[in-house]
Amino acid sequence: xxxxxxxxxxxxxxxxxxxxxxxxxxxxxxxxxxxxxxxxxxxxxxxxxxxxxxxxxxxxxxxxxxxxxxxxxxxxxxxxxxxxxxxxxxxxxxxxxxxxxxxxxxxxxxxxxxxxxxxxxxxxxxxxxxxxxxxxxxxxxxxxxxxxxxxxxxxxxxxxxxxxxxxxxxxxxxxxxxxxxxxxxxxxxxxxxxxxxxxxxxxxxxxxxxxxxxxxxxxxxxxxxxxxxxxxxxxxxxxxxxxxxxxxxxxxxxxxxxxxxxxxxxxxxxxxxxxxxxxxxxxxxxxxxxxxxxxxxxxxxxxxxxxxxxxxxxxxxxxxxxxxxxxxxxxxxxxxxxxxxxxxxxxxxxxxxxxxxxxxxxxxxxxxxxxxxxxxxxxxxxxxxxxxxxxxxxxxxxxxxxxxxxxxxxxxxxxxxxxxxxxxxxxxxxxxxxxxxxxxxxxxxxxxxxxxxxxxxxxxxxxxxxxxxxxxxxxxxx
Amino acid sequence: xxxxxxxxxxxxxxxxxxxxxxxxxxxxxxxxxxxxxxxxx
Numbered sequence: 001x002x003x004x005x006x007x008x009x010x011x012x013x014x015x016x017x018x019x020x021x022x023x024x025x026x027x028x029x030x031x032x033x034x035x036x037x038x039x040x041x042x043x044x045x046x047x048x049x050x051x052x053x054x055x056x057x058x059x060x061x062x063x064x065x066x067x068x069x070x071x072x073x074x075x076x077x078x079x080x081x082x083x084x085x086x087x088x089x090x091x092x093x094x095x096x097x098x099x100x101x102x103x104x105x106x107x108x109x110x111x112x113x114x115x116x117x118x119x120x121x122x123x124x125x126x127x128x129x130x131x132x133x134x135x136x137x138x139x140x141x142x143x144x145x146x147x148x149x150x151x152x153x154x155x156x157x158x159x160x161x162x163x164x165x166x167x168x169x170x171x172x173x174x175x176x177x178x179x180x181x182x183x184x185x186x187x188x189x190x191x192x193x194x195x196x197x198x199x200x201x202x203x204x205x206x207x208x209x210x211x212x213x214x215x216x217x218x219x220x221x222x223x224x225x226x227x228x229x230x231x232x233x234x235x236x237x238x239x240x241x242x243x244x245x246x247x248x249x250x251x252x253x254x255x256x257x258x259x260x261x262x263x264x265x266x267x268x269x270x271x272x273x274x275x276x277x278x279x280x281x282x283x284x285x286x287x288x289x290x291x292x293x294x295x296x297x298x299x300x301x302x303x304x305x306x307x308x309x310x311x312x313x314x315x316x317x318x319x320x321x322x323x324x325x326x327x328x329x330x331x332x333x334x335x336x337x338x339x340x341x342x343x344x345x346x347x348x349x350x351x352x353x354x355x356x357x358x359x360x361x362x363x364x365x366x367x368x369x370x371x372x373x374x375x376x377x378x379x380x381x382x383x384x385x386x387x388x389x390x391x392x393x394x395x396x397x398x399x400x401x402x403x404x405x406x407x408x409x410x411x412x413x414x415x416x417x418x419x420x421x422x423x424x425x426x427x428x429x430x431x432x433x434x435x436x437x438x439x440x441x442x443x444x445x446x447x448x449x450x451x452x453x454x455x456x457x458x459x460x461x462x463x464x465x466x467x468x469x470x471x472x473x474x475x476x477x478x
Numbered sequence: 479x480x481x482x483x484x485x486x487x488x489x490x491x492x493x494x495x496x497x498x499x500x501x502x503x504x505x506x507x508x509x510x511x512x513x514x515x516x517x518x519x
Contacts, residue, residue: 254519336498337491337498337515338494338498339491339493339494369519374519379518380518382492385492385493386492425519453491453515453517455496455515455517461495461515463515
């Protein structure tokens with residue numbers, strides 16, 4: 001048995017303000033109120049504003065979240081970082097529409113004729129351009145207006161309100177194959193592919209060296225007979241040129257990436273596979289989810305980006321951070337649903353098991369949703385709440401004095417910096433930082449803690465979660 | 479405390495879950511007309 005390590009990570013964002021209207025909340029609210037729609041469209045950010053937004057640069061890995069400036073982050077001056085930064089990039093919406101067309105195996109997307117040539121030129125000049133199927137983008141060019149007018153089709157916009165494409169439904173009667181569902185799935189696929197391609201390129205990984213891909217996104221792929229059937233992972237693998245890989249999805253609401261990472265580590269540790277990628281694309285339904293709060297406070301619509309992450313797990317290389325499989329924390333049925341109980345099961349029980357105290361963990365990565373997005377809608381500061389719970393548990397455990405709670409929250413926690421993309425914000429977004437700090441020696445241990453809201457599916461009152469500790473590699477073999 | 483009252487319960491995943499609040503309401507004599515746990519992120 002060999003110890004698994006995380007030898008590569010990537011983080012990407014796609015700035016898609018034109019698609020924000022297709023988020024679940026805007027798609028319900030905007031059609032019935034033209035004035036609200038006008039205000040929504042007038043409150044979308046430019047690409048330059050999205051690049052300059054400090055939490056986005058933290059998401060890409062260009063600056064640590066604890067180094068973020070004081071809020072407000074909107075309207076702050078850019079810090080000089082561009083669209084290519086840290087462990088990834090922020091892609092503009094026209095290129096992303098092109099990328100969706102490039103990974104569209106069923107000719108669902110049609111791009112406007114004038115837009116197609118410009119997008120092909122931009123993607124051809126992109127650092128990943130050689131890995132993107134530009135012929136398929138060219139084939140997608142045509143009469144977007146005509147397609148948008150077809151029954152069941154959805155228009156696709158850029159620049160807020162300019163028609164640049166359209167997506168067709170795949171079946172007249174199948175509710176699982178409507179244009180809206182397919183757009184969600186294709187957006188998840190394209191952002192997952194972008195994260196995968198960045199992982200391969202930035203870490204000089206041969207595409208055919210990957211044995212297996214595990215998808216950890218929140219999309220539900222299938223037709224009417226198996227809604228949510230899944231395996232976007234293999235679709236992403238194929239689009240990314242991973243000719244020798246197979247794949248599967250791990251489903252667990254927002255929590256999925258941590259179980260996916262644990263499964264990946266277990267497959268490597270057991271020798272079943274040598275190299276496993278965990279990949280997650282973005283969640284289109286969550287675009288504009290809290291836009292009403294933003295407009296109420298005269299803020300821009302901040303949920304205008306799709307996230308994507310990819311992680312390479314392989315056998316111990318003596319350098320990369322170890323995935324400590326003996327530190328996996330799970331949320332058993334009997335633990336109930338109160339937040340302290342959940343945190344006790346996920347954060348404390350694993351530490352007890354391996355004989356560590358809470359101060360032996362340098363960074364706790366929980367749900368890292370950006371509070372500037374959640375607070376205007378009354379949803380509070382989720383990471384801060386979790387860190388206070390952790391600190392209280394540390395006091396109760398005797399690891400911390402009551403007067404040290406603030407120091408614990410500031411020093412071992414961090415401000416939320418992730419877009420409200422559910423699974424992406426749940427610890428996964430911290431992996432580029434965790435890997436960098438564990439390799440450099442700035443940190444010795446990072447605990448990833450993810451929670452998922454099973455009850456939203458109305459099959460159980462339960463929630464769930466999983467945790468795992470990443471540890472600096474001392475180079476003596478696992 | 480809640481005798482004769484009809485109570486609507488909205489719990490939160492990262493705070494107190496709906497069933498826990500509902501149990502408290504019932505023990506205080508209230509009737510839970512609706513209970514739900516929501517996730518606000």
